[in-house]
Amino acid sequence: MFVPILLFLLGFLLLIKGGDWFVDGATGIAHKFHIPEILIGATVVSIGTTLPEVMVSANSALSGHGEIAYGNAIGSIICNTALIAAITVAVKPSKVERKSLILPVIFFFGAAVFYSAVAYATGYFSRTVGFILTSIFLVYMIFSVLNARKSMIDGKDNSKEDDEDINIINKIILLVVGAAVIAFGADLLVDNGIIIAQAIGVPEAVIGLTVVALGTSLPEFVTAITSLVKGHGALSLGNVIGANLFNLVLVSGVSTVLSPFAIPQSSAINGVNTSLVVDIPVMFFVMSLLVIPTLIRGKLSRMQGIILLVTYVAFCIFQFTL
Numbered sequence: 030m031f032v033p034i035l036l037f038l039l040g041f042l043l044l045i046k047g048g049d050w051f052v053d054g055a056t057g058i059a060h061k062f063h064i065p066e067i068l069i070g071a072t073v074v075s076i077g078t079t080l081p082e083v084m085v086s087a088n089s090a091l092s093g094h095g096e097i098a099y100g101n102a103i104g105s106i107i108c109n110t111a112l113i114a115a116i117t118v119a120v121k122p123s124k125v126e127r128k129s130l131i132l133p134v135i136f137f138f139g140a141a142v143f144y145s146a147v148a149y150a151t152g153y154f155s156r157t158v159g160f161i162l163t164s165i166f167l168v169y170m171i172f173s174v175l176n177a178r179k180s181m182i183d184g185k186d187n188s189k190e191d192d193e194d195i196n197i198i199n200k201i202i203l204l205v206v207g208a209a210v211i212a213f214g215a216d217l218l219v220d221n222g223i224i225i226a227q228a229i230g231v232p233e234a235v236i237g238l239t240v241v242a243l244g245t246s247l248p249e250f251v252t253a254i255t256s257l258v259k260g261h262g263a264l265s266l267g268n269v270i271g272a273n274l275f276n277l278v279l280v281s282g283v284s285t286v287l288s289p290f291a292i293p294q295s296s297a298i299n300g301v302n303t304s305l306v307v308d309i310p311v312m313f314f315v316m317s318l319l320v321i322p323t324l325i326r327g328k329l330s331r332m333q334g335i336i337l338l339v340t341y342v343a344f345c346i347f348q349f350t351l
Contacts, residue, residue, distance in 0.1 A: 030225070033221040036217050036220075036221045037217070037221040044209050044210075044248065044251045045216065047208060047209070047210030047211035047248075049207070050207030051207030051255075052252055052256050053200070054200045054204030056069075057199075057203070061197050061200070062177075072271060074271070075271025075272045076279075079279060079280065084212070085282040090288040091288050099292060102276045103308050105273075107308070109249050109272055111337040111338065111340045111344065112337075113269055114251050114270055115333075115335075115341065116334065117253045118329045118334030118337055119331055119334030122331050122334070123328065124327060125328055127328060130266075130270070136165065137274040137316065148309060149309075153290075153292070154284070156286055159281070159282050159286035160267070160282070160286060162282030163283065164277040166282060169278070253265040253268065253269065311340070315337055318340075
Protein backbone atom coordinates (compact mmCIF):
# COMPACT_ATOMS: atom_id res chain seq x y z
CA MET A 30 0.00 0.00 0.00
CA PHE A 31 3.01 2.30 0.54
CA VAL A 32 3.88 2.50 -3.21
CA PRO A 33 0.32 3.41 -4.36
CA ILE A 34 0.17 6.16 -1.73
CA LEU A 35 3.57 7.50 -2.82
CA LEU A 36 2.55 7.51 -6.52
CA PHE A 37 -0.77 9.11 -5.55
CA LEU A 38 1.11 12.01 -3.92
CA LEU A 39 3.50 12.31 -6.90
CA GLY A 40 0.50 12.62 -9.23
CA PHE A 41 -0.88 15.38 -7.05
CA LEU A 42 2.40 17.36 -7.24
CA LEU A 43 2.54 16.99 -11.04
CA LEU A 44 -1.03 18.29 -11.28
CA ILE A 45 -0.11 21.45 -9.40
CA LYS A 46 2.88 22.30 -11.59
CA GLY A 47 1.15 21.33 -14.82
CA GLY A 48 -1.83 23.51 -13.90
CA ASP A 49 0.44 26.50 -13.37
CA TRP A 50 1.98 26.17 -16.85
CA PHE A 51 -1.37 25.40 -18.45
CA VAL A 52 -3.10 28.53 -17.13
CA ASP A 53 -0.18 30.77 -18.06
CA GLY A 54 -0.22 29.41 -21.62
CA ALA A 55 -4.00 29.71 -22.01
CA THR A 56 -4.26 33.27 -20.69
CA GLY A 57 -1.28 34.33 -22.79
CA ILE A 58 -2.96 33.06 -25.96
CA ALA A 59 -6.27 34.72 -25.00
CA HIS A 60 -4.59 38.09 -24.47
CA LYS A 61 -2.52 37.85 -27.64
CA PHE A 62 -5.54 37.31 -29.89
CA HIS A 63 -8.08 39.37 -27.90
CA ILE A 64 -10.24 36.30 -27.24
CA PRO A 65 -12.41 36.41 -24.08
CA GLU A 66 -10.90 34.23 -21.36
CA ILE A 67 -14.24 32.52 -20.75
CA LEU A 68 -14.28 31.38 -24.41
CA ILE A 69 -10.71 30.07 -24.21
CA GLY A 70 -11.67 28.30 -21.00
CA ALA A 71 -14.72 26.68 -22.61
CA THR A 72 -12.73 25.33 -25.57
CA VAL A 73 -8.94 24.96 -25.52
CA VAL A 74 -8.55 24.70 -21.75
CA SER A 75 -11.57 22.41 -21.39
CA ILE A 76 -10.21 19.97 -23.97
CA GLY A 77 -6.90 19.83 -22.15
CA THR A 78 -8.40 19.30 -18.70
CA THR A 79 -10.90 16.73 -20.02
CA LEU A 80 -8.19 14.48 -21.49
CA PRO A 81 -7.90 12.40 -18.29
CA GLU A 82 -11.65 11.68 -18.37
CA VAL A 83 -11.40 10.67 -22.04
CA MET A 84 -8.50 8.29 -21.38
CA VAL A 85 -9.92 6.75 -18.20
CA SER A 86 -13.44 6.29 -19.60
CA ALA A 87 -12.26 4.91 -22.96
CA ASN A 88 -9.99 2.39 -21.23
CA SER A 89 -12.79 1.46 -18.83
CA ALA A 90 -15.27 0.91 -21.67
CA LEU A 91 -12.81 -1.22 -23.68
CA SER A 92 -12.02 -3.35 -20.66
CA GLY A 93 -15.70 -4.03 -20.04
CA HIS A 94 -16.21 -1.61 -17.14
CA GLY A 95 -18.95 0.57 -18.61
CA GLU A 96 -20.14 1.45 -15.11
CA ILE A 97 -16.92 3.38 -14.52
CA ALA A 98 -17.14 5.16 -17.91
CA TYR A 99 -20.75 6.16 -17.21
CA GLY A 100 -20.17 7.08 -13.57
CA ASN A 101 -17.06 9.06 -14.46
CA ALA A 102 -18.91 11.30 -16.93
CA ILE A 103 -21.88 12.07 -14.64
CA GLY A 104 -19.75 12.18 -11.51
CA SER A 105 -17.21 14.52 -13.10
CA ILE A 106 -19.93 16.99 -14.08
CA ILE A 107 -21.28 17.01 -10.53
CA CYS A 108 -17.76 17.31 -9.11
CA ASN A 109 -16.72 20.07 -11.55
CA THR A 110 -19.82 22.11 -10.73
CA ALA A 111 -20.61 21.45 -7.08
CA LEU A 112 -17.02 21.23 -5.83
CA ILE A 113 -14.59 22.94 -8.18
CA ALA A 114 -16.73 25.82 -9.46
CA ALA A 115 -18.36 26.07 -6.04
CA ILE A 116 -15.04 26.64 -4.28
CA THR A 117 -13.96 29.37 -6.70
CA VAL A 118 -17.38 31.04 -6.48
CA ALA A 119 -17.53 30.83 -2.68
CA VAL A 120 -14.00 32.22 -2.31
CA LYS A 121 -14.12 34.92 -4.96
CA PRO A 122 -17.40 35.56 -6.81
CA SER A 123 -16.93 37.65 -9.92
CA LYS A 124 -18.72 39.27 -12.83
CA VAL A 125 -19.26 37.20 -15.97
CA GLU A 126 -19.40 38.11 -19.65
CA ARG A 127 -22.85 36.68 -20.38
CA LYS A 128 -22.46 36.77 -24.16
CA SER A 129 -19.53 34.33 -24.07
CA LEU A 130 -21.35 32.07 -21.63
CA ILE A 131 -24.48 31.51 -23.73
CA LEU A 132 -23.01 29.14 -26.36
CA PRO A 133 -21.50 26.51 -24.02
CA VAL A 134 -24.57 26.64 -21.76
CA ILE A 135 -27.00 26.04 -24.63
CA PHE A 136 -24.91 23.15 -25.95
CA PHE A 137 -24.53 21.62 -22.48
CA PHE A 138 -28.24 21.55 -21.68
CA GLY A 139 -29.10 20.39 -25.21
CA ALA A 140 -26.63 17.51 -24.90
CA ALA A 141 -27.78 16.76 -21.32
CA VAL A 142 -31.43 16.48 -22.41
CA PHE A 143 -30.47 14.07 -25.21
CA TYR A 144 -28.17 12.06 -22.91
CA SER A 145 -30.85 11.80 -20.22
CA ALA A 146 -33.58 10.90 -22.73
CA VAL A 147 -31.47 7.94 -23.87
CA ALA A 148 -30.80 6.92 -20.27
CA TYR A 149 -34.46 7.05 -19.21
CA ALA A 150 -35.95 5.63 -22.42
CA THR A 151 -33.57 2.74 -23.15
CA GLY A 152 -31.01 2.49 -20.36
CA TYR A 153 -28.47 1.58 -23.04
CA PHE A 154 -25.87 3.71 -24.83
CA SER A 155 -25.46 2.28 -28.33
CA ARG A 156 -22.74 3.05 -30.84
CA THR A 157 -25.22 5.28 -32.72
CA VAL A 158 -25.72 7.36 -29.57
CA GLY A 159 -21.94 7.62 -29.29
CA PHE A 160 -21.65 8.98 -32.83
CA ILE A 161 -24.42 11.53 -32.17
CA LEU A 162 -22.65 12.72 -29.01
CA THR A 163 -19.29 13.11 -30.76
CA SER A 164 -21.05 14.95 -33.60
CA ILE A 165 -22.43 17.45 -31.07
CA PHE A 166 -18.85 18.00 -29.89
CA LEU A 167 -17.69 18.75 -33.45
CA VAL A 168 -20.57 21.18 -34.07
CA TYR A 169 -19.81 22.97 -30.79
CA MET A 170 -16.16 23.36 -31.72
CA ILE A 171 -17.08 24.81 -35.13
CA PHE A 172 -19.36 27.39 -33.50
CA SER A 173 -16.67 28.18 -30.92
CA VAL A 174 -14.03 28.74 -33.60
CA LEU A 175 -16.37 31.10 -35.44
CA ASN A 176 -17.02 32.99 -32.18
CA ALA A 177 -13.30 33.16 -31.46
CA ARG A 178 -12.59 34.58 -34.92
CA LYS A 179 -15.26 37.23 -34.42
CA SER A 180 -13.79 38.13 -31.01
CA MET A 181 -10.33 38.42 -32.55
CA ILE A 182 -11.60 40.81 -35.24
CA ASP A 183 -13.63 42.87 -32.75
CA GLY A 184 -10.72 42.93 -30.32
CA LYS A 185 -8.32 44.25 -32.94
CA ASP A 186 -10.81 46.84 -34.16
CA ASN A 187 -11.66 48.10 -30.68
CA SER A 188 -8.27 47.81 -29.03
CA LYS A 189 -6.84 51.18 -27.99
CA GLU A 190 -3.61 49.77 -26.63
CA ASP A 191 -0.76 48.03 -28.37
CA ASP A 192 -0.57 44.27 -27.98
CA GLU A 193 1.52 43.04 -25.10
CA ASP A 194 4.84 41.61 -26.16
CA ILE A 195 3.72 38.01 -25.82
CA ASN A 196 5.85 35.24 -27.28
CA ILE A 197 3.04 33.08 -28.65
CA ILE A 198 5.30 30.08 -29.29
CA ASN A 199 6.31 29.98 -25.62
CA LYS A 200 2.67 30.21 -24.56
CA ILE A 201 1.66 27.33 -26.83
CA ILE A 202 4.53 25.22 -25.48
CA LEU A 203 3.45 26.04 -21.91
CA LEU A 204 -0.12 25.04 -22.78
CA VAL A 205 0.87 21.70 -24.37
CA VAL A 206 3.48 20.73 -21.78
CA GLY A 207 1.16 21.78 -18.95
CA ALA A 208 -1.65 19.62 -20.38
CA ALA A 209 0.72 16.64 -20.72
CA VAL A 210 1.97 16.99 -17.14
CA ILE A 211 -1.60 17.34 -15.88
CA ALA A 212 -2.72 14.23 -17.78
CA PHE A 213 0.22 12.16 -16.49
CA GLY A 214 -0.27 13.37 -12.94
CA ALA A 215 -4.01 12.65 -13.07
CA ASP A 216 -3.33 9.17 -14.46
CA LEU A 217 -0.98 8.39 -11.58
CA LEU A 218 -3.42 9.76 -9.06
CA VAL A 219 -6.49 7.97 -10.44
CA ASP A 220 -4.85 4.57 -10.95
CA ASN A 221 -3.46 4.52 -7.44
CA GLY A 222 -6.61 6.07 -5.99
CA ILE A 223 -8.62 3.15 -7.40
CA ILE A 224 -6.15 0.66 -5.90
CA ILE A 225 -6.49 2.33 -2.49
CA ALA A 226 -10.31 2.51 -2.77
CA GLN A 227 -10.60 -1.16 -3.81
CA ALA A 228 -8.34 -2.16 -0.92
CA ILE A 229 -10.86 -0.73 1.53
CA GLY A 230 -13.84 -2.35 -0.26
CA VAL A 231 -15.47 0.52 -2.20
CA PRO A 232 -17.83 -0.74 -5.03
CA GLU A 233 -16.87 0.02 -8.68
CA ALA A 234 -19.95 2.15 -9.43
CA VAL A 235 -19.24 4.32 -6.38
CA ILE A 236 -15.56 4.53 -7.34
CA GLY A 237 -16.62 5.85 -10.76
CA LEU A 238 -19.00 8.46 -9.33
CA THR A 239 -16.65 9.70 -6.63
CA VAL A 240 -13.00 8.59 -6.55
CA VAL A 241 -12.44 8.42 -10.33
CA ALA A 242 -14.67 11.45 -11.00
CA LEU A 243 -12.83 13.50 -8.40
CA GLY A 244 -9.44 12.27 -9.60
CA THR A 245 -10.04 12.99 -13.27
CA SER A 246 -11.58 16.34 -12.33
CA LEU A 247 -8.39 17.40 -10.57
CA PRO A 248 -7.08 19.09 -13.76
CA GLU A 249 -10.17 21.32 -13.70
CA PHE A 250 -9.67 21.86 -9.97
CA VAL A 251 -5.99 22.76 -10.37
CA THR A 252 -6.82 25.04 -13.32
CA ALA A 253 -9.63 26.69 -11.33
CA ILE A 254 -7.50 27.36 -8.25
CA THR A 255 -4.52 28.54 -10.32
CA SER A 256 -6.80 30.83 -12.36
CA LEU A 257 -8.29 32.22 -9.16
CA VAL A 258 -4.88 32.93 -7.64
CA LYS A 259 -3.71 34.59 -10.87
CA GLY A 260 -6.90 36.66 -11.15
CA HIS A 261 -8.47 34.87 -14.14
CA GLY A 262 -11.88 33.87 -12.75
CA ALA A 263 -13.58 33.90 -16.17
CA LEU A 264 -11.11 31.30 -17.46
CA SER A 265 -12.02 29.04 -14.54
CA LEU A 266 -15.80 29.30 -15.10
CA GLY A 267 -15.44 28.74 -18.84
CA ASN A 268 -13.27 25.71 -18.18
CA VAL A 269 -15.82 24.12 -15.84
CA ILE A 270 -18.77 24.62 -18.20
CA GLY A 271 -16.79 23.51 -21.24
CA ALA A 272 -15.43 20.47 -19.39
CA ASN A 273 -18.96 19.49 -18.33
CA LEU A 274 -20.13 19.63 -21.93
CA PHE A 275 -17.14 17.58 -23.07
CA ASN A 276 -17.83 14.98 -20.38
CA LEU A 277 -21.22 14.38 -21.99
CA VAL A 278 -20.37 14.60 -25.68
CA LEU A 279 -16.67 13.73 -25.91
CA VAL A 280 -15.95 11.44 -22.93
CA SER A 281 -19.26 9.56 -23.15
CA GLY A 282 -19.31 9.73 -26.95
CA VAL A 283 -15.85 8.22 -27.44
CA SER A 284 -16.45 5.57 -24.77
CA THR A 285 -19.77 4.53 -26.31
CA VAL A 286 -18.38 4.39 -29.86
CA LEU A 287 -15.57 2.14 -28.66
CA SER A 288 -17.76 -0.11 -26.52
CA PRO A 289 -21.54 0.40 -26.06
CA PHE A 290 -22.77 -0.23 -22.53
CA ALA A 291 -25.88 -0.28 -20.39
CA ILE A 292 -26.41 2.02 -17.42
CA PRO A 293 -25.04 0.20 -14.36
CA GLN A 294 -27.55 -0.75 -11.69
CA SER A 295 -25.64 -1.28 -8.49
CA SER A 296 -28.56 -0.03 -6.39
CA ALA A 297 -32.20 1.00 -6.69
CA ILE A 298 -34.70 3.28 -4.96
CA ASN A 299 -38.26 1.87 -4.96
CA GLY A 300 -37.22 -0.44 -7.78
CA VAL A 301 -35.81 2.36 -9.97
CA ASN A 302 -32.11 2.66 -10.86
CA THR A 303 -30.50 5.06 -8.39
CA SER A 304 -28.65 6.79 -11.21
CA LEU A 305 -31.96 7.84 -12.81
CA VAL A 306 -33.44 8.98 -9.50
CA VAL A 307 -30.40 10.73 -8.03
CA ASP A 308 -27.31 11.14 -10.26
CA ILE A 309 -28.87 12.67 -13.38
CA PRO A 310 -31.28 14.98 -11.47
CA VAL A 311 -28.38 16.19 -9.29
CA MET A 312 -26.38 16.89 -12.46
CA PHE A 313 -29.17 19.11 -13.83
CA PHE A 314 -29.71 20.80 -10.46
CA VAL A 315 -26.10 21.84 -9.86
CA MET A 316 -25.58 23.10 -13.43
CA SER A 317 -28.85 25.05 -13.33
CA LEU A 318 -27.89 26.60 -10.01
CA LEU A 319 -24.49 27.62 -11.37
CA VAL A 320 -25.49 29.11 -14.73
CA ILE A 321 -29.11 30.33 -14.65
CA PRO A 322 -28.71 32.97 -11.89
CA THR A 323 -25.37 33.93 -13.45
CA LEU A 324 -26.91 34.53 -16.87
CA ILE A 325 -29.73 36.58 -15.32
CA ARG A 326 -27.52 38.79 -13.12
CA GLY A 327 -24.28 38.74 -15.10
CA LYS A 328 -22.31 37.77 -11.99
CA LEU A 329 -21.71 34.92 -9.58
CA SER A 330 -22.67 35.05 -5.90
CA ARG A 331 -21.05 33.50 -2.85
CA MET A 332 -24.36 31.89 -1.88
CA GLN A 333 -24.33 29.87 -5.12
CA GLY A 334 -20.97 28.44 -4.15
CA ILE A 335 -22.08 27.57 -0.62
CA ILE A 336 -25.27 25.79 -1.77
CA LEU A 337 -23.30 23.86 -4.39
CA LEU A 338 -20.71 22.74 -1.84
CA VAL A 339 -23.42 21.54 0.56
CA THR A 340 -25.03 19.64 -2.34
CA TYR A 341 -21.74 17.93 -3.21
CA VAL A 342 -21.09 16.85 0.38
CA ALA A 343 -24.64 15.44 0.63
CA PHE A 344 -24.22 13.65 -2.73
CA CYS A 345 -20.97 11.97 -1.64
CA ILE A 346 -22.41 10.93 1.73
CA PHE A 347 -25.42 9.44 -0.06
CA GLN A 348 -23.22 7.47 -2.50
CA PHE A 349 -21.10 5.92 0.23
CA THR A 350 -24.05 5.02 2.44
CA LEU A 351 -26.09 3.19 -0.22
